[in-house]
Amino acid sequence: MTESGNPSQPVNVSEYDGSQIQVFEGLEAVRRRPGMYIGSTGERGLHQMVYEVVSYAVDEHLAGHAIDVTITADGGIRVADNGRGLPVEAQEPAGKSAIERELTELSFGSKPHAGYGVCGGLGLSVVNALSSRLTVEVHRDGHRWTQEYEKGTPITPLTRNEETGEHGTAIAFMPDADIFETTRYSFATLSARFQELAFLNGGLAVSLTDERPERPVRYHHVDGLKAYVAHLNPYPPSLVHSPAIAFESENEDETIFVQVAMQWNTWSTGGFHSFANSTRTHEGGAHEQGFRTALTALVNDYARRQRQISADDEDITVEAVHEGLTAVVSVKLAHPVFEGSTKTRLSNPEADTYIQKVVRQHLTDWLDHHPNEAAAIIRHIVNASTGRGKW
Structure with missing residues (x-):
């Protein structure tokens, strides 16, 4: 990946095999205490099951592939991608197939090669453990492979079927009604999350079909975060500047990729949306702190340099800088560290440091090259700071 930023680089199939799966413990603990793994046994946990499977498909997109999700007529879920396909080879010493290990053993970081993967480490085995039944179908190594499970236990061997030149994975599962308070999926909830994923992964196409009534949707946003901000700021007359500011950067080690889009408006108090590896970080963290710190310092320096505030004036506060600001900050890290099982x-700390550097460099450059828009932004912020109302 380069500074200009294209996270969708092809990855060699040979780099993804069963040896990369790191085992921690069995699945009985998942069925006994499901809330520890998916947050709850209510609607939130039910939908988290889908997100865990979809995260694997998004990882495949980051390697250049795509996703289709279906709420089936019987109330189950099917997630299909045209990626490389889960590994099928047998693994020693147990002699299990790599697919079976992926679906029956808790693992962390099952795709370290995929770069900035979305999955946080719970993955397919948790979904399998909490499903009354699950079927996996893989197109890989010249054949179609299938296997069926009940409550996390395989009931058929991994079967090699007809020859095929296709590639990819399809997982269909039915959440266990004995575990979940409800097993009815919300089309609106899933649709909103998949639209979010399409914004966060520019170029990714995610389709969602509901067979209960049939009402398919498809999200595809080439402009990524810039389109996300436009979606969040739907009233052009209220915009302080247009179009939105957007920039991205990756560090030299290719371990952090930062994307930012932001735009001030006069119709709202603003909204901040932060993500890490495509997961919404509702409680913020290092990346949010780095963005706020750099933005506040930069606005104060720029305003004084342009004499829109004097050297003797008090610093503009964080609150004033964010008044009317809609911002989306997305970081993708090779080794993310989250607090809590729900990854909020x-x-x-390196996310804080790097995003400060990126914001200072790219936003300063944007302001210098857009003096009229920059003046309007600072005027809007100064008005918010001095309590004269919105500009």
């Missing part, structure tokens, strides 16, 4: 707060 990012802890990586």
Whole structure:
């Protein structure tokens, strides 16, 4: 990946095999205490099951592939991608297939080669453990492979079927009604999350079909975060500047990829949306702190340099800088560290440091090259700071 930023680089199939799966413990603990793994046994946990499977397909997109999700007529879920396909070879010493290990053993970081993967480490085995039945179908190594499970236990061997030149994985599962308070999926909830994923992964196409009534949707946003901000700021007359500011950067080690889109408006108090590896970080963390710190310092420096505030004036506060600001900050890390099983707060200190550097460099450059828009932005912020109302 380069500074200009294209995270969708092809990855060699040979780099993804069963030896990369790191085992931690069995699945009985998952069925006994499901809330520890998916947050709850209510609607939130039910939909988290889908997100865990979809995260694998998004990882395949980051390697250049795509996703189709279906709410089946019987109330189950089917997630299909045209990626490389789960590995099928047998693994020693147990002699299990790599697919069976992926579906029956808790693992962490099952795709370290995929770069900035979305999955947080719970993955397919948790979904399998909490499903009354699950079927996996893989197109790989010249054949179609299938296997069926009940409550996390295989009931058929991995079967090699007809020859095929296709590639990819399809997983269909039915959440266990004995575990979940409800097993009815919300089309609106899933649709909103998949639209979010399409914004966060520019170029990714995600389709969702509901067979209960049939009402398919498809999300595809080439402009990524810039389109996301436009979606969040739907009233052009209220915009302080247009179009939105957007930039991205990757560090030299290719371990952090940062994307930012932002735009001030006069119709709202603003909204901040942060993500780490495509997961919404509702409690913020290092990346949010780095963005806020750099943005506040930069606005104050720029305003004084342009004499829109004097050297003797007090610093503009964080609150004033964010008044009317809609911002989306997305970081993708090779080794993310989250607080809590639900991954709502990012802890990586390097994310704070790097995003400060990126914001200072790219936003300063944007302001210098757009003096009229920059003046309007600073005027809007100064008005918010001095309590004269919105500009």
